[in-house]
Amino acid sequence: MSKSEIITECQPNARRLNKKDFKTLALSSLGGTLEFYDFVIYALYVDLIVAPLFFPDSLSEFTKELFAWGIFAAGYLVRPVGGIIMAHFGDKIGRKKMFTLSVALMALPTFIIGILPTYESIGMLAPILLLLMRMLQGAAIGGEMPGAWVFIAEHTPKQRYGFGVGTLTSGITGGIMLGFLITIIIDMIFNKTEVLDYAWRIPFIIGGVFGLISVYLRRFLSETPIFKELSARKALEKNIPVMSVIKRHKIACLLVALVTWSLSTTIMVGVLITPGKILGGMYKIAAIDCRIAGCIVALMLTIGCILFGWLEDKIGTKKNMMIAWGGLAITSLYFYASLSINIDLSTLYFNYGLFGLFTGAIATTPIVGTRAFPPAIRYSGLSFSYNLAYALFSAITPTLTLYLLNPSHILGEYFYMGAGLYIAFVAILAALTGFWPLARSGWQEPKVTKR
Template identity: 60%
Template sequence: MALLWHTTAIKLGRKRMFSLSIFMMALPTLVIGALPTYATIGIAAPLLLLLMRIMQGAAIGGEMPGAWVFIAEHTPKQRYGLAIGTLTSGITGGILLGSIIAITIEYQFTEQQIVDFAWRIPFIVGGLFGLIAVYLRRFLQETPIFKELAAQRAFCNELPVKTVLTSHKQACLITALLTWSLSTSIIVIILMTPDVILRGTYHIDRNSALQANCFAVLMLTVGCIFWGYLSDKIGSRLTMLVAYSGLIISASYFYSILSPAISFLTLSSYYGIMGLFVGAVVLTPIIGTRAFPPAIRFSGLSFAYNIAYAIFGGLTPIITGFWLQQSPLAPVYYVSAVAMLAILVGFLPLAYQGWQHQRAK
């Protein structure tokens, strides 16, 4: 998939790829919301659903790395972290919006109504917003770095993945390990905790779990901007040390105080504090986009990020679920271990070798 996105990016440019990726996400989302049922069109219904999900998976493979590269190449060096943090907060803000819509549907419709038709509402709303975003992206300008590369015909002429693996192994390793920390933080703390841990392990009320999760995602969105801004002021290494150390401490306290009798205020407050430190995930694209030279940046970041997320994103729920059977503090152990790894990776000299590739303005 990284090869496909990079080859297309060379032909179309960062701007058009940016628009194409969101279109490939928006259209299948809208189609899913309007998809006929199995009772109406038979086996074609699940096959169409599978096709739409494949298209969404292909789109997200280029959307996030493409967005990070697009913003990185438009941003002055002194505001690099803030710009990527603000962009990433928009991505996490989408999670927040989805959570709010889910809670609203839970309140407004019965379980049978949700099964019958209300489940379609988030897909239709998301698809329409996505198409609006496609239209708005028409007014974006191509990045200066891409224009310079196009003028000099300085693109990589070899098979992109081959170049990435042979000449940029260290950058790939750094990006992949940091993606492990990103995927673990998001999957365990934001996605698994409400249902698997709060409801499944501690039998906390569903509405309380969802509302507390909304507050955590809100703080995650704020955290992306804050930690990105802080990295501009004190450097990515020190920011990573503070942010991931805070994540270890806040996660240790949060999961240790959970009980069926915990108050909603206590649950929300400490979940929100932990969510703020989850914003440390913004350091993955900040360092990752700097690790590759411009000619191979899109392909390198996309390849390393997507391969790592596919591996660790798939293994994390399995590892955490199995570990939870042994100990209710499994999320603490797993998140802390990966956070410590991120800190160590951030202090490796090779994590900063690619910084000279960033264009000074």
């Protein structure tokens, strides 16, 4: 096989998935599940735990909530830094080493949050330490997700590429479902006073312990065939990988940024914000029912990622993205239009579950993004563009969503459709990127014209 053939391939030649492939998928997905669980569990406890326990009572409720969500946002803002650093070494010394480091970097701060003293014990040092732990978590997740996608893309046979990346993404999003499940169990076992006193620590400690277990399990993974080939042929990037990305792959960065906008909005608004802020806040649905609804949408999201990953291999990128993102646009409008204070719970669960299935469209983001860059700088290219876009749009999205949901702002009497319209907009945007040749075929080595 020539050097050019190695460079243009995204994964090994087509064959059936074997036992080793399934082992790689299982271990990678499990680690992703536990790592994403560690990251999102904070979001599920922001209002209940962080605001009242980590800030002084002298602050107003609004100010405490603002600071609590600010610490949450800090985890997103630091993602590009962690992602770029880990991707740099992932392209230089190997995918596996950074893949293992990222989960270790997530597990330790998660465990520390679980044993962290509150404001009552150590004053302002409590929120400062919490902020530091969130920043470490953000750096870890910045390296984990692009690293995981690249790792699986370079391990999975060509005709199973979509299924492999989709299955891994389902494992990562499964962390959201695990977070909802744990919080439901905590709410069922402990009363509110007990949760505030000590029980809130349990999900973080569990996450930290299982994260360390996943570090151990990743020892049994092997380096990707593509990286081994590049290393053996001394075809690794000689320059700083991210500089090569910025200089020579601006179009690929733009493509990844656009589909990342769609992914980040779908997850943040549709899965993380909706249960508490919209179902519980706007429609006064009981907290336990909101968490159950969140668990359902996360479960269907996990299934949807596998479905649209499988479809990618069967019908191709353009058709798959039209079905997946087009379906999300329609079900998003339908779901948010169906909400009311008196909505029947079975109707709510069904509609939210249907919407959740099509949120699985997010699996097409790593499918498109991973192959948009050449292997020598693939990790850096995906990590740089994905994390930078995620940080930018995650900073904008909560404020924009709250603005759209305000009846005194632009949507007026149709404010209740704010979240649905926003998700539908980014879904249509993602569907249109499926017509982009780079999205459909990925990076191709320039042809050399013979004289």
